[in-house]
Amino acid sequence: MTPLRRQPARRRTAVLRPGAVLATVPVALAALVGATGPTAVGTAGASGAGDPYFPLSGNGGYHVRHYDLTLGYDPSSRHLEGRASLAARATQNLSRFDLDLTGMKVTGVTVDGTRAAFRRDGQELVVTPGRTVGAGHDFRVTVTYGGTPKPVTDPDGSADGWIPTDDGAFVAGEPQGAMTWFPANSHPKDKSSYDITITVPQGRTAVAGGELLGQHTAHGRTTFHWRETQPTAAYLATATVGNFQVERYTTRDGIHVYNAVDPREAKAAAPVLKQLPSVLAWESKLFGPYPFRSAGSIVDHANVGYALETQTRPLYDSAPDIDTLVHESAHQWFGDSVSLTAWKDIWLNEGFATYAEWLYEEQHGGDSAQKTFDSLYARPASDELWAYPPGDPGSGANIFGTPVYARGAMTLHELRKAVGDRDFFRILRAWAADHRGGHGTTAQFVRLAGQLSGKHLDGLFHTWLFTKGKPNRA
Numbered sequence: 255m256t257p258l259r260r261q262p263a264r265r266r267t268a269v270l271r272p273g274a275v276l277a278t279v280p281v282a283l284a285a286l287v288g289a290t291g292p293t294a295v296g297t298a299g300a301s302g303a304g305d306p307y308f309p310l311s312g313n314g315g316y317h318v319r320h321y322d323l324t325l326g327y328d329p330s331s332r333h334l335e336g337r338a339s340l341a342a343r344a345t346q347n348l349s350r351f352d353l354d355l356t357g358m359k360v361t362g363v364t365v366d367g368t369r370a371a372f373r374r375d376g377q378e379l380v381v382t383p384g385r386t387v388g389a390g391h392d393f394r395v396t397v398t399y400g401g402t403p404k405p406v407t408d409p410d411g412s413a414d415g416w417i418p419t420d421d422g423a424f425v426a427g428e429p430q431g432a433m434t435w436f437p438a439n440s441h442p443k444d445k446s447s448y449d450i451t452i453t454v455p456q457g458r459t460a461v462a463g464g465e466l467l468g469q470h471t472a473h474g475r476t477t478f479h480w481r482e483t484q485p486t487a488a489y490l491a492t493a494t495v496g497n498f499q500v501e502r503y504t505t506r507d508g509i510h511v512y513n514a515v516d517p518r519e520a521k522a523a524a525p526v527l528k529q530l531p532s533v534l535a536w537e538s539k540l541f542g543p544y545p546f547r548s549a550g551s552i553v554d555h556a557n558v559g560y561a562l563e564t565q566t567r568p569l570y571d572s573a574p575d576i577d578t579l580v581h582e583s584a585h586q587w588f589g590d591s592v593s594l595t596a597w598k599d600i601w602l603n604e605g606f607a608t609y610a611e612w613l614y615e616e617q618h619g620g621d622s623a624q625k626t627f628d629s630l631y632a633r634p635a636s637d638e639l640w641a642y643p644p645g646d647p648g649s650g651a652n653i654f655g656t657p658v659y660a661r662g663a664m665t666l667h668e669l670r671k672a673v674g675d676r677d678f679f680r681i682l683r684a685w686a687a688d689h690r691g692g693h694g695t696t697a698q699f700v701r702l703a704g705q706l707s708g709k710h711l712d713g714l715f716h717t718w719l720f721t722k723g724k725p726n727r728a
């Protein structure tokens with residue numbers, strides 16, 4: 255795979271007529287032809303969403319409104335069978351578009367029920383419909399595929415995607431892994447609702463986000479139908495499979511909880527999971543109303559090395575401790591409901607979720623946030639904590655590093671000290687409310703903090719988010 259393997263899409267224009275020559279003409283001229291001539295003129299959607307850290311993640315030219323995934327997984331053969339039906343809307347006259355998908359064999363693609371041409375090019379599934387989709391038009395893409403999914407290795411060396419376990423699969427997608435198990439517009443810029451219907455051998459449980467609409471067993475196989483109606487980034491979808499003990503209840507606040515716990519983790523997990531309703535209630539007081547109707551946890555027994563804030567239902571690779579539960583729960587506000595537009599802004603997820611842990615400790619008999627800050631600040635200038643600034647991690651290899659989590663949280667602590675508790679929590683609540691179900695950027699957060707507090711905070715943010723090396727104390 256070479257980064258130069260394709261011409262920039264926007265410089266090419268395809269005029270789609272039966273047997274037409276694919277003419278390369280300047281875009282302005284093509285648009286003129288399209289406006290005046292009878293033939294729909296389109297251009298190819300970009301092969302990426304424009305994120306410099308992961309240039310091929312996501313795609314241009316369309317938005318996915320809804321994913322309808324029908325999956326079958328056999329843990330013993332590790333074979334995944336899939337049909338993905340995507341309800342999308344073109345954001346340009348679209349002659350051709352990409353989906354992200356790695357591995358797997360694609361057996362057919364249709365667009366609006368008509369067979370479409372497709373080819374594979376690295377992680378891009380390139381689809382050419384029979385006719386151009388007009389800008390603003392809704393269209394449906396259906397992809398049938400199957401094979402043995404393989405996780406991707408991230409720039410930091412961690413595995414991500416469909417990760418087989420001894421009894422099923424641990425399915426996590428941050429930042430790139432969604433494309434290992436379904437064809438996706440895999441960048442947090444694009445958020446969608448999901449229906450996931452997954453069939454597994456009887457006795458295994460398949461867990462996704464949102465509500466369980468139905469479950470039925472026939473011929474030794476059980477099918478689970480999950481629906482998440484709230485906008486979800488592809489990396490926050492899951493379809494984790496295993497032997498799980500299931501617990502369901504509704505909290506006092508009317509949140510539907512579904513917990514799935516590997517029996518080998520059950521004893522250690524129980525006292526922590528029991529606290530989920532009180533953690534969500536405590537976070538709701540601090541951050542504003544819980545953004546979703548469903549909640550819960552998936553506690554697997556897998557050696558993955560991280561947990562993930564899968565939307566409504568975080569995924570743990572072993573029994574979590576309370577700090578991790580608080581962290582993944584805080585992500586429901588910061589990361590899941592309010593999503594990134596670029597991976598560079600990752601501190602908006604990880605710094606916030608880490609600061610939620612500090613606040614939890616402070617208010618539940620542990621160290622004060624100030625004490626946590628001080629012990630981190632005491633680390634020498636050579637410590638990895640100061641290796642790069644959290645607002646500008648530099649590359650995809652650094653997005654889950656200590657500076658993003660810890661110095662990101664230190665930034666929020668500095669903000670809190672500068673504006674006082676009252677304004678600090680007003681800022682957090684306004685952030686969650688104003689961008690609920692959507693997106694936010696670092697620049698927008700900095701602006702909001704300044705507006706709500708009436709203080710000049712640019713220096714503070716510049717120092718803590720963007721300056722190399724250990725900042726001097728203010």
Ligand code: ARG
Nearest residue numbers: 412414428429560561562654
């Ligand atoms: N967002 C997750 C957390 O902080 C971490 C995900 C790490 N993913 C990875 N591929 N290393 O809980």
Ligand code: ZN
Nearest residue numbers: 581603604607
């Ligand atoms: Zn996190």
